[in-house]
Amino acid sequence: MSTPHPGTSLRRRSPLARLTVSAVLALALSALFAVSPAWAADGQISGLAGKCVDVAAASNANGTAVQLYDCNGTNAQKWSNSGDGTLRALGKCLDVVDRSTANGAAVQLWDCSGGANQQWVVTGARDIVNPAANKCLDVRDNNSANGTRLQIWTCTGGANQKWNAPASGGGNPSGFVVSEAQFNQMFPNRNSFYTYSGLTAALSAYPGFAGTGSDTTKKQEAAAFLANVNHETGGLVYVVEQNTANYPHYCDWNQPYGCPAGQAAYYGRGPIQLSWNFNYKAAGDALGIDLLNNPWLVQNDASVAWKTGLWYWNTQSGPGTMTPHAAMVNGAGFGQTIRSINGSLECDGRNPAQVQSRVDAYQRFASILGVSPGNNLY
Structure with a gap:
């Protein structure tokens, strides 16, 4: 095997085979499932500074921005989990724009399609995760001002990624497929x-x-x-x-x-x-x-x-x-x-x-x- 170089993904060896080198790094650490969820009432999803996930202007048009806003109990802030992994408001789904998996991709309201960009897992650690991107629902720039756009971002465990959600969307937080x-x-x-x-x-x-x-x-x-x-x-x-x-x-x-x-x-x-x-x-x-x-x-x-x-x-x-x-x-x-x-x-x-x-x-x-x-x- 050739000499390893930093920053490359190096092939690995079994300790039994006693080959030379492996390369495994690690990942951004998000909160673990040990934290008990605190689900919000009335379908609201509350987060940073006690504000809510809100559909801008209560519009159900495709492409409507999803933002942070003072909790007000209106239908623009009532989210449901139908059990299929989606989070829904005003008859439509929380959707990652253009099916992007990149940090900073905005979320919006869109017709429910069953796409991977509309799948969400609400974990016991109060993250809302899009599994396709392996990223968390995030308040842009950690800004608690009304109207701040929501996006997906690498899970960091920060306060701008913690939510009180209506239900566990898309699966059991501890339900690994291997018992x-x-x-x-x-x-x-x-x-x-x-x-x-x-x-x-x-x-x-x-x-x-x-x-x-x-x-x-x-x-x-x-x-x-x-x-x-x-x-x-x-x-x-x-x-x-x-x-x-x-x-x-x-x-x-x-x-x-x-x-x-x-x-x-x-x-x-x-x-x-x-x-x-x-x-x-x-x-x-x-x-x-x-x-x-x-x-x-x-x-x-x-x-x-x-x-x-x-x-x-x-x-x-x-x-x-x-x-x-x-x-x-x-x-x-x-x-x-x-x-x-x-x-x-x-x-x-x-x-x-x-x-x-x-x-x-x-x-x-x-x-x-x-x-x-x-x-x-x-």
């Missing part, structure tokens, strides 16, 4: 570090994971992620890289911040083996945790460990052409997740036994979840 009993069945010999609660606590950062598309797609994606994790960790047995001789190799002194935790502190850890000082720096920056100075958190905090794996799965294509998340929700198939995770070492005939190991685990986990594994396994 704890199924998780235990998948990993009968797992290390006690890899807790089910640690995994479910990490899910709030990426609600689109195992939350996008049909029930079949959701279960297939969960099985695919866990099958790859299974391969990387020997069945969730290994928390840290097993070849200690590699440990001093993961320090790039060309970085301006160096290796403050020590030359040998940045070895592989977690479900997809976070490695190298620059990856710990970037992961810590994304999580709001100082992993550069305290990389041991990845092997001591199960939720942090799981988040590093979910970050890679949802946002990085590695040596592939798409993220593993995109491969599963867009129908490219399990084989493309292998390419994105370790394709440079395993795909195109390089290591068919390693590929088969991943496929076998995926088929087994799909069976446990009662779902077909689908096509394009290799």
Whole structure:
């Protein structure tokens, strides 16, 4: 394998195979589901400064701006959740303009179409999340003035993203498609570090994971992620890289911040083996945790460990052409997740036994979840 470069998505290795390097970063940390929801009365959605989500001028015309405004009890502020994942007012749906998934994309009122840009999950932490974008409903510029436009933005846990909503839209906040009993069945010999609660606590950062598309797609994606994790960790047995001789190799002194935790502190850890000082720096920056100075958190905090794996799965294509998340929700198939995770070492005939190991685990986990594994396994 070639020498890694900072800022690139590096292919990873199983601690069992003792290959060289992985690259897993992490993600923006949103609030966890442990917070109890406080649902507003009368269908109002209240948030920043006690003001309400409001349809401008009470118009139900397509494209009408959705904004923050003093709560007044009018129909322009009465939202309902019909149970299909939409939030509705004046007979129309809360909609992300132009189906955008970008930070700053405004929301509006529009005819209900069933599109992904009209799907919302109200979490127990009081975020309102669009799973397709993996972003939160947000008050622009943290401005509480009447008429401030609402938008979607990376979930930060800020006050301008916290809402008291009429119901949980689009799903059960703690309803991961893999039950704890199924998780235990998948990993009968797992290390006690890899807790089910640690995994479910990490899910709030990426609600689109195992939350996008049909029930079949959701279960297939969960099985695919866990099958790859299974391969990387020997069945969730290994928390840290097993070849200690590699440990001093993961320090790039060309970085301006160096290796403050020590030359040998940045070895592989977690479900997809976070490695190298620059990856710990970037992961810590994304999580709001100082992993550069305290990389041991990845092997001591199960939720942090799981988040590093979910970050890679949802946002990085590695040596592939798409993220593993995109491969599963867009129908490219399990084989493309292998390419994105370790394709440079395993795909195109390089290591068919390693590929088969991943496929076998995926088929087994799909069976446990009662779902077909689908096509394009290799």
